[in-house]
Amino acid sequence: MRFVYNANDPQLEALYDYIVIGGGTAGCPLAATLSANCSFQKEAEDNGKTPAQKFTSEEGVPNVRGRVLGGSSMINAGFYTTADREFFMKSGIEWDMYSVYKAYRWVEETIVFPPTMDRWQSAVAKALLEAGVGPDNGLNLDHIKGTKIGSSTFDNNGKRHGAVELLNKGDLNKLRVAVHATVEKILFSSKASSSSAIGIMYSDSNGRSHCAYVRRKGEVVLSAGAMGALNFYNLVVLAQNLICDLLKSQLLDPIHTLGSLCMTILVT
Numbered sequence: 001m002r003f004v005y006n007a008n009d010p011q012l013e014a015l016y017d018y019i020v021i022g023g024g025t026a027g028c029p030l031a032a033t034l035s036a037n038c039s040f041q042k043e044a045e046d047n048g049k050t051p052a053q054k055f056t057s058e059e060g061v062p063n064v065r066g067r068v069l070g071g072s073s074m075i076n077a078g079f080y081t082t083a084d085r086e087f088f089m090k091s092g093i094e095w096d097m098y099s100v101y102k103a104y105r106w107v108e109e110t111i112v113f114p115p116t117m118d119r120w121q122s123a124v125a126k127a128l129l130e131a132g133v134g135p136d137n138g139l140n141l142d143h144i145k146g147t148k149i150g151s152s153t154f155d156n157n158g159k160r161h162g163a164v165e166l167l168n169k170g171d172l173n174k175l176r177v178a179v180h181a182t183v184e185k186i187l188f189s190s191k192a193s194s195s196s197a198i199g200i201m202y203s204d205s206n207g208r209s210h211c212a213y214v215r216r217k218g219e220v221v222l223s224a225g226a227m228g229a230l231n232f233y234n235l236v237v238l239a240q241n242l243i244c245d246l247l248k249s250q251l252l253d254p255i256h257t258l259g260s261l262c263m264t265i266l267v268t
Contacts, residue, residue, distance in 0.1 A: 007181035024071020032170030070164030
């Protein structure tokens, strides 16, 4: 991909409309979408030295997360289904469901495929129905009760397709993706009346530091993933009571507000 650069490339040290920290399952489609509506954008990917990182949940369940471009969509089982509609209704956010389903179709037309029902899959489906897990919904992408056949990010030849491929749906002339980059700091303006992110400091695979900045009214977007969200929660617990109260009252505000709060706490 011609828009992918090694973190030590000096071309990355530029001005952008958006900087997306994280090139995982959410960061890749976000970067692609933003690139279609901006003059220039950079995505910083914390790549690490291994494609997967082991961790254990609080319940003692061992697991791994992806540390490559495309995130965990490049290492997981590849089962695809849409979210439970009740999740949207109870989230406290006023969702535009037409846009939600349009986004689903945008993903599905690129990396989602009908599964091949081999003997094992067919036997499991039959066993669930015999055990009373009904109704039989057949091939269905919705999050519904009963037994269903979902889709897969593996095609009929067994090839995996992950979130990294969604980058190709963006404006490739306005998109730069940095690999082997580890974001060290989010930089804030000292002149603004309120805290505002103006860029990032990141290191390359040789440990050298670099900086990239956003234009006036530009934004730094933190796409931290499930593990990053947990770290964010831990930071909130340790933060001052004033900040905690502010977060509790605005946690379900639009993503722009949440991002601003999150970045402020990281600097604190």
